[in-house]
Amino acid sequence: MNKSNNLGGPSSPLPSVLSDVEFSLNDLFLVSARQDLAGIEQALEHRDYAALQDTVHRLKGAAMIFRMTPTVTAALHIESILNNGLPVDHGKLVEACASLRQQVAPG
Numbered sequence: 279m280n281k282s283n284n285l286g287g288p289s290s291p292l293p294s295v296l297s298d299v300e301f302s303l304n305d306l307f308l309v310s311a312r313q314d315l316a317g318i319e320q321a322l323e324h325r326d327y328a329a330l331q332d333t334v335h336r337l338k339g340a341a342m343i344f345r346m347t348p349t350v351t352a353a354l355h356i357e358s359i360l361n362n363g364l365p366v367d368h369g370k371l372v373e374a375c376a377s378l379r380q381q382v383a384p385g
Contacts, residue, residue: 307344311337311382318356322375325368331360334378352378 314337321330338353356374360366 304344307340307346308382310340311349314340315379315382318375318378322371327360327366330371331357334360337378337382346381349378349381352381 314333317333318330318337321327321333334353334356338350338357341349341353352374356371356378359371359374
């Protein structure tokens with residue numbers, strides 16, 4: 279019998295508690311990601327590519343921890359625009375940031 283599926287016995291509240299913790303962590307990620315998105319958009323508006331890079335990198339790391347693959351992919355795309363060795367194509371960067379916004383704050 280695999281005891282990991284029933285950590286505390288049939289009447290244990292532990293699975294419910296774990297679900298609540300997981301939900302809370304996901305909520306914290308979304309709050310943090312939306313704050314990062316606001317910073318990204320402000321940096322984009324001011325063409326502060328260094329600040330944008332730092333914030334996107336932080337968001338990407340958090341998204342990797344939470345296995346938010348579409349968010350990671352969108353962040354990687356932004357990083358590739360910023361780090362390709364050429365002058366930054368602001369138009370492409372705007373489009374890439376819009377794609378990130380769809381992942382973090384859809385609607």
